Amino acid sequence: MTTAQTTSKSAAAIDKARADGRAALIGYLPAGYPSVEQTIAAGIALAENGADLIEIGIPYSDPVMDGQVIQAATTEALAKGFTVSQVFDVVHGITSKTDAAVLVMTYWNPVVRMGVDEFSRRLSEAGGAGLITPDLIPDEAAEWMEASDKYALDRVFLVAPSSTAERMQRTVDASRGFVYAVSIMGVTGARTSVSTAAKDVVAAAHAAGAERVCVGLGVSNADQVREIAAYAEGVIVGTALVAAIRDGGVDAVASLTKDLSTGLSRGTVLTEEEA
């Protein structure tokens, strides 16, 4: 991964977890679901109950990488009048109350519409750590590379089981903060088991030089977190948290986060080099 690691909020949060002998927990919440205030409260609850990083999703009209639970939540947020600028209120609301690194997960068009530079500036001013970009690959990211350097933001690109060695290298090289390893070929949504492909993707990312690789898609319980914590620097949980806030509000987010965090210990698998 490229330079500026000292200024990467995501890297710092992951490294802090690593120093504690555990993987980092990254929790996803869609902004504005069920309301902007609830998203902020749930984000704070995430941080207070064991999440090291928080991923705030921008509801978008055409979320091709999302399964039904997240689609339903973001569709509802949009129907209630969510506007993109409110994501900065959410980020600021969480970063002003917690130490968690807060990233924004967004499909690319809302950023294009606002202007990549302006979006980046406002995210930085809100205390945000960077962006996770599910439909932006490094090949198309020239503007974002420039803006993320200018505002010292992390750029988290995705790698997948289908990524070739060449693409893996290119993506790892372009990323800052961490690399998001997609565990399976599919969209977001809870699954009963984590595919064995995840471990291979993480190994390939490590081999390409990534120091921090976090696994997402399909992770919903502490056992799965434990399994992934053994080989990755971070574990990303989305759909299960969205279902929790849907069904039980902020309290349910807090208790699920507490439960998920019990799986983070890396135990004896921690090598000297990794420590």
Add this chain to the structure above:
Amino acid sequence: MAEATSGNADNNAAEAFLQGGSLKHAPGPYFGNYGGRWMPESLIAALDELEETFNKAKDDPEFRAQITDLNKNYSGRPSLLTEAKRFSQHAGGVRIFLKREDLNHTGSHKINNVLGQALLAKRMGKTRVIAETGAGQHGVASATAAALMGLECVVYMGAEDCRRQALNVARMELLGATVIPVTSGSQTLKDAINDALRDWVANVDNTHYLLGTAAGAHPFPAMVRYFHEVIGEEARAQILEQEGRLPDAVCACIGGGSNAIGIFHGFLDDPSVKIFGFEAGGDGVDTGRHAATITLGKPGVLHGARSYLMQDDDGQTIESHSISAGLDYPGVGPEHSYLSDIGRVSYEPITDSEAMEAFRLLCRTEGIIPAIESSHALAGAMKVGQRLAAEAASSGGTAQDKIVIVNLSGRGDKDVATAAEWFDLLDKDSAESEIGKEGEQL
């Protein structure tokens, strides 16, 4: 993507064209500042595989022979170029020629693309194809190609579209396809594409996404155009043979823009030929209920490509509206955005009313029932004809000296219920009246 230099690139391209350079065979991934691959990483390997397979195939004499054979002996190509003499009287008296894609097997230009892509799917060893469809035309064409080549076929279609196009759903099922009603988002064509992409991510090992228009991520825009280039090649050769000269103008309708890019391609490098694309103006471009993407949209990224897009200030896609389901899409193929920016093609909106008037006229004057999509091109040609006639008059010539080719991209059998309702031809209590009412809401 070279944002900062794109303006210069566009100017250079326009200049190169004016100086005799070529706009044909643009390979992608970029068309000026448009196109590219705004796609999840999970799908990039599949796009690479498709690009490689396509590039090899188009240089392979065996593949080209297969396409030529299917075009001739299955689709019924070449399609006719028919002079519409009586219709011409409503277009300023210029001579109008119709490129008869409506006479192809399955009733539209769509067959050109699906046969090509189904062959590529076979070459890649894929056993399953998926497709999106609005009213069902591309779904029916995909199901047809899949049946012909022994591929499993799954078609995603908005739940509301499934209900109001029940006969097309039945048609796809008769051909052996599975139709999946899409209930996510706005439940329209764009959401059908979203669900098809979600399917593709999960099943990319054995599945090819048979995209129906010249949009999406590279290589789709250039590849879909390639399979439709036959329209323009034939039309150009036919008009030269029949009239001994090139037309003054070429007209086509634009949704995603596949029939249009196919016929335009034949004439892009003929500077004397004016080219017009007609978008769906719906209730009117000042009503907000339309699908005039280039006329009123702004550049953005959707479904894998940077192109003009109907979007709000937040970059959320706006729902489009058109009486024609085939044009009812809030995006447009990236090559069209480029051809608009450099001024090679003029894009103009045609309202539902204008299109339906042209629909009625063609029925009554030529005995041809056109697709409502194609009726937008006919309505546009009537305007272009008036302008050319005025031009001819001012330079001492006659309207009869001017030739306009219209791509009649599809037949209107599928639109009869909608048209009957529009023209109030049905008994209020008839079942067809109910279907027509629903169709009209398209």
